[in-house]
Amino acid sequence: MAIRYTSLSLAALAMMSGYAQAADLAAPKPVPAAPEPCKATLSFPAYNGPIKQNPDPTCFTIGGFGDIYVGGALTGYAYTQTNQFNRDLALPLGIFPDRDRASRIDFSNLMTWVQKVDGPLQFTIAAGAYAIPTLGAQNYSAFNQTDLLFSPLPVAFGKWQINDAWSIQGGRMPTLIGSEAPFTFQNLNISRGLLFFQENIINHGVQVNWSEGPWSVSVAGTDGFYSGEISWFTGAVTYKLNDANTIGVNGGFNVDRTNAGVRSFRYQFATPLFQQNSGIFNINYTYADGPWVVTPYFQFTNVERDPRIGIFESASTYGGAILASYAFNENFALAGRVEYETQTGNRLTGTTSLLYGPGSSxxxxxxxxTFTFGRYFLRAEYAHVQLYDITAGFGFGRGGNKTSQDRYLVETGFTF
Known part of the structure; x- marks a missing residue:
């Protein structure tokens, strides 16, 4: 049967449609749900190994201001080593001298951090004492390292989150360079590696960040090796291939010259002359899937000749490392690192030493x-360093002529 629409029926339909539209307009619109308080993802401190970030950090919500997260690390370590360096370190300001000892029991972290990570205005502050043990280098007490390196306030910066993609931050920040983080609990291993020694750790400056899709890009103007002079340009680019694979490049260079030789003793310890006036380039790849974390990376550094500030010969380093960890279960993981680094130059006639003398490797x-039990962890470590073609006096031991060092460490504590 055909249906015929009369003018009356069409008018009725129009009236019904009008009623429906009016009812729809009158109906209350759903209000977007407010973000759940204290559920933000924290990016500091970054954890790269079996010790994981606290999934439920302490958080306080302050009305009109936002969520404030509080965390920390209370950890201690003990070590013994062969062929320690025999060069004393005369500390400034009348503090008793310290030295690289054959064995030591000490704190590795007495730290707390406070941060705000939501809203357009954010901040991160980390304070306390810390030790940054590094292979092949002198190691001093945590309190002396804190005093001579980055003070009891190693990290303090503010951040403006402009939109979902762009942000700008400034203050005292971790570097963009390298594949290992400063503090022990952040890493696969207790000691930082040989390549880490060529990289700056904490610096002052301003940093711009952009992130969208698989890409993350950051560029910064900083003071490099904590020199107090904003003369370094650094950058990092990361591309996430998929959920398991990430590749990145990072590096920087000093666009000026820093005469670290005329600085105070304190800054000479944190600001080595050659590294402060160098350039550095790293390329790294990370595979993280299931129980595996594998990070190989390559590093190149170069320092140009400048007799005005005491650099009488150019020199470069080339190095590579593989860091890996396998988690057997939620409580036990085995991590390791293998690395090799070499320096250009002639060990008989060279003058610029970035390692253990010109031409050394x-x-x-x-x-x-590593054992983990909730927020508590216990781990042991064995490390061996072998030197080649050293300059006399630049190696290990009492006379600086030993070419190997074994280090045994134990670290325990908890993060919160």
């Missing part, structure tokens, strides 16, 4: 089993 092997 070094190999290191590190093994670190």
């Amino acid at each position: 070094a190999l290191s092997v590190t093994v670190t089993p």
